[in-house]
Amino acid sequence: MPLCCLVFNETAMRADFCTTCTTKRQHLTTDAKSAMAIPQTCLRRWHWVITLATFTLYFLVLGPMFNFSILYLSLQGEFKSAAAITGWLGSLSAALARLFSPVTVLLEQRLSKRAVTLIGLVLYCTGLLTTSFVPALGYAFITYGVLSGVGANLTLHSSLQLLLEWFAKGNFARASAIALLGSTGGLLAFSPLLTVLITNYGWRNALRVLSGGIFVVGIADGLLLTDPPTTEDIFPRQNRSEDTEQNEHDMQNVRKRERERERADESCKQENEGKERTELLDDAIVSSHEGSNTKPDWCEVWRMMQSLELWLWSVANFLTFLGWTFFDINFASYMDGLNLHSNQISYVIMGFAGGEIGGKLLIALLGGRLPFKYLYVVVSSCLLAAVPLGLMTIVKTFAAIMPIAVASGFLRSGAYGVLYAAGAELFLEKYGPSTVMVLTLVPPGFGILVSAPLSGSLFDVTGSYFASLLVIAAIFVCASAAFLFIPVRRKIRSGGSCYSSASRDQQHELQYPEGQCNQVTM
Template sequence: MARRSEPPDGGWGWMVVLSAFFQSALVFGVLRSFGVFFVEFVAAFEEQAARVSWIASIGIAVQQFGSPVGSALSTKFGPRPVVMAGGILAALGMLLASFATSLIHLYLSIGLLSGSGWALTFTPTLACLSRYFSRRRSLATGLALTGVGLSSFAFAPLFQWLLSHYAWRGALLLVSALSLHLVACGALLRPLFLTEDPAVGGPGAQLASLLHHGPFLRYTIALTLINTGFFIPYVHLVAHLQDLNWDPLPAAFLVSVAAISDLVGRVASGWLGDAVPGPVTRLLTLWTTLTGVSLALFPMAQAPTALVALAVAYGFTSGALTPVAFSVLPELVGTGRIYCGLGLLQMVESIGGLLGAPLSGYLRDVTGNYTASFVVAGAFLLAGSGVLITLPHFFCFSAPTLKPQELVTEALDTKVPLPKEGLGED
C-alpha cells in the first residue's frame, strides 16, 4: 500500500471521528454511569460499599495502565484488529458478570476482563484519529470526545430503566450487547501508512526513544499534575455544596450544568485549536490556567449565582483543555510514534487521576471542609501550566520551519540520520 507523506485531514478520517465518538461513549459513558448498579450490588451480595466500589476502580485502573499494551499491539498489527478484540473482551466481561455469585467474580469479569477490553480500544482509536488529521486535529478530537458527555446523560437513566425492568443480571446482559458495538467501531479504523513510519521503528525502539525524549517527559509530568486536580469537582462538589446547606437535587443539578459546559468547551476549543495560529500548547496552557483558577475560587463563592458561574467556567475550561491535550502530543513526538506515545502518557497520567480524589478527601477529613481540597486541586493545575511553558516553541511567534513528521520525511528522502535525541528535542 502506498504511503502518504502527511495526514489527509479529512476523507475517511471523518469515519474515524465517528468511530471514536461512539467508542468513547461506549467506554467512558458506561464507566461514568455504572454507579446505578452500585446499590444493586450492595444489596445482592450484602457487602460493604467500599468493597463494591472496587469493581469500577479496578476497571478504570486496568484501562489506564493497560493502555501501553493496546498501543504496542496497534503499532505492530494496526488499530483495527486490536480495537475489535477489545470490544469482544469488554462485552465478554459484562456477559460473565451477569452470572456472578460473588464480588470476586465481578472484580475479575468487569474489572479485569472488561477493563482489558477498554484498554485495547480508547488509546488506539485516539491515536489513529491523530494520524488522519493535522490542521483539523483539535476539532476532530473535540468532536470525537463529545461522545463521553452525551452518553453520560443518556446511559444513567437508560441503565436505571434496564434495572427496573430486567434486574441487574438482565441489565448486564444488555450492557454486554451494547458493548459489542465496539467491534463495529474498530472495523471503521482503516490503517493509514505514513512516510515517516519506517524511521521510528517498532514498539521497543519507540518506547526507548520516548524515555529519552525531554519534551515528551515534561509533557507527561504536566498532564499528570493536571490530572491530579482535574476531576475533584465531579467527586466532591456535591458534598461541598451540602456543607453549604444545599439540597442534594440542586447540588446534583450544578454538576449537570458543569457537564453541559464541558460539551460546549470541547467543541469550541477544538475549533479554536485549529483556527488560532501558533503552537497549540499555548491554548492548552490558557485553558489549564483558567481551570485551575476556577477550582481555587470555588471555596470563596457562597452565593448561588457565583457558584453557578464558577460551575459554568470550570465545565467550559476543563472540557476545552481535553481535545488540545491530545493534539499537542503528535506535535511533540510525530505521528509515527503516536501509538506508543499516547499509551505511555495515559499510563503515567492515570497516577494523578487515581491519587487526586483520595488526597482531596484526606484534606477534607483533616480540615473539616473542602476549602483546602479545591485550592490544592487548583494549585496542581497551575503547576501543570508552569511545566507546559517549558515545551519547545512556546514563546515563538512564528511556526517552526519543519514539523516533526516533516523532519522524518526529509531524513528519509535525503538519507540524513535523524538527531540522536529524537524529534522535537530542545
C-alpha cells in the same frame, strides 16, 4: 475481381477492425475510470466516517465511566465502604483505560486496529455485566476495575490512533475534538439515564441494561473502522487503464525495444552475477555483526528517558488528570455533602457536561485556525481551573454550584479536547503516532489512579472535601507551569543559547554513536 481490389478490400477490413478495437478499448478505459469514481469519492470522505465511529465509541465507553460518581453513591450505600476504597474502584478502571496502552501497541502489531477495538468492547461489556453479580466490593475491582478498564483502553486507544493515522497529514485537531466530544456527550446522556435506571431498577440491573445496549451498538459501530488507504489501494484499476493507453501509443516501438532489451540483458548478466556475489558477502558481514547490535530499540528508549521535554510532558499530564478526575469520581459525593437530592446532582453533572461540549465544539470549529500552539490552550485551562475549585469551597446551594459546574466543564474541554493534538504537534514528527499515544495516555493513567485515593483519604480524615479542593487547585497551577516550561525551553534553546546549535538528543548521538549505544544502556 482484380487483385488490386482484393488488396484494397482486405486493407479496408483491417482498418475497420483496428478502428473498432481502438474504440472498444477507449470505452473500456472510460468505464474503468467511471467505476473508480465512486470508490475514490467514498475513500476521500471515509475519514469523517472514522471520526464519527470514534465519536460513538467514546460516547459508549466513557459515558458510564465518567458517571461513576453516580454509581459511587449506590456502591458505598450497599457495601458500606470507605470513600477512598470506593473511589479507587472508579480510578482503577479509568487509569487502566490509559495505562494499558503499551500492551495495546504490542497487540496492534499482530492484529488490526479494528480487531483490537472489537476485542476491547467485548471485554468492557463483560466487565459491566459481571460487576452486576458481585457479592462484595472486592470482586468489583477485578470485574469493573480491571476487565472494564482494559477493555476500554483497547477500544479507545486503537480507535483514536486509527483516527490519527487518517488525519496524519493535517486537520487532526478538528477531527480529534469531534471524536472526543463523544466522551462529553456520553457524560451528558448517561447521567440522567443511569440515575433513572438506578432509581427504578437498582444499580445491578442498570449495569446489565447498559452492557447489553453498549455491546450491540458498539459492535455495529466498530465494524466501520478501516485502515487508511495507500495510493496503490485507491488507484489500482485507474493505473491499469492508463497503462493500456500508454501501450497503444508505444505499440510501434515494442518490438524494437524488445530486441534492444535482449542485447542489454546479455551484457548485464555477468554484472548481475557479480552483484549477487557482493550481496551475499555483505549479508555474511551483517550476520557476523548481529550479535553486537541485537537491541537497537533500547537506544531510542534511552534517549527518550533523557529528554527533559518528555518528562515535563508526562509530569504535567499526570497532574492535570489527577485534578480533573475529581469531577468523574467524587463530584457527586461532594454535592451529596451539600444535601442536594439525586435529581439536582444529575442536573449539575449535565451542566458540567454541557459546558465541556460547548468548549469542544468551539475547538472543533476553530480547528487549525488558532494563532498559537494547542499547548497554550491546555495551559490556560489548567491555570484557570483553580478559580472554580476555590469557589467550590464556599458555595452551598444548587443555584450557586450550577454555573460553577458549567464553567468547570468548559475549562476541562481545553485539556481533554486538544491534549492529543498538542502532543502530536510537539512530538509526532520525531517519535511517530504510537509513541505520541503512549505519552498522552500513560501519564494521565497514573494521575487518575492516584486521584480518588487522594481525595477520598482527605475526605475520610477531615469529613469534607475542603482540603481536597485546595490541594487540587494547587496541582492545576503546578501542571500549567510544567506545560508552559516546554515552549519556554525551546524558545531559549533556539534563541542563541549554548544549546541552540544542537539539541540534547543530537549531542547524545554525537557523544554516543550507534555502535556504543548498547554499551551505554547496559
